[in-house]
Structure formats: C-alpha cells, structure tokens
Amino acid sequence: MIQQRRAATIADLYRVQEKAELVNGEIVIMSPASAGHGRVAGRIFRSLLEYEERTLSGQAIPDNVGFIVDLPNRQSFSPDAAYFFGAINEQEFVDGAPSFAAEVRSPEDFGPAAERELAAKRADYFAAGTQVIWDVDMIREKAIRVYRA
Numbered sequence: 001m002i003q004q005r006r007a008a009t010i011a012d013l014y015r016v017q018e019k020a021e022l023v024n025g026e027i028v029i030m031s032p033a034s035a036g037h038g039r040v041a042g043r044i045f046r047s048l049l050e051y052e053e054r055t056l057s058g059q060a061i062p063d064n065v066g067f068i069v070d071l072p073n074r075q076s077f078s079p080d081a082a083y084f085f086g087a088i089n090e091q092e093f094v095d096g097a098p099s100f101a102a103e104v105r106s107p108e109d110f111g112p113a114a115e116r117e118l119a120a121k122r123a124d125y126f127a128a129g130t131q132v133i134w135d136v137d138m139i140r141e142k143a144i145r146v147y148r149a
Contacts, residue, residue, distance in 0.1 A: 034107075037104050040080075061098065
C-alpha cells in the first residue's frame, strides 16, 4: 500500500518554531542567520520603521514574520525585512504579500542553483503583488540589487 503524504497547511506553519515558509505544500525551514546577516536585516528594518513613523502610512515588518499568499506553488514568504500597506492583525501572519521585501543573502545563497532559486522566489513575490525587492549581498559584492515589478 502506497501512502501519500499530506500537504502542509498554513495551520501547520503556525506550529513551526523556526523561521519557515510554505512552498509547494512543504514547510521549508530556514537556517539561523549569522550575526552579520541579522545586523544588515536589522538596519534595513530600522530604516523602514523610521519611514513608517515619518509618513504614518504602512507598517515596517522585521525578520521572521510570515506573509500568507495564494500562489499555485507558494503559500507564504518570510522576508528578512519588509514593508506592508494595509490592515494587519498583530496576532496572525500578515495576509498578503509585502509591498517591499528585502532578502539578505547568506553564504549558501551563491552559485547557479542558488541563483535559480532566488530568481524563482522573486518571480513568486511579483506574482503575489510585491512591488520592490532588494537582493542584499553584503558577503561578496557588498551591493544591493533592486528589482521592481
């Protein structure tokens, strides 16, 4: 008898203790970040928070917050920093894609396979409604690549 594995759900994602995303019905655990990675993401969040406080519009969102989306192959994102326009329930994941997402590269985010995965994730962000994505490389090139919808 062949057993079929049940696809993971958003309810399953709520029970995960680590940073994770729901992709293709599977929970994808993300490895812990280095101190440098966390500091870069923190600086981006701080800038976004200053913008939120100055403009009184939208919300700056730090690392490890889930955004629920409805794509054929992806049900969530968890960017390193983000900005969201719209109402949020602070006790739940954010319903919808961020307007802005920053993805800070880790050492394993380089090479042909990693580049394909990052390009696919950017395509998913845009399909979900994200307008701007920063690909932040403070390891090799010390640069930020900006992608717009």
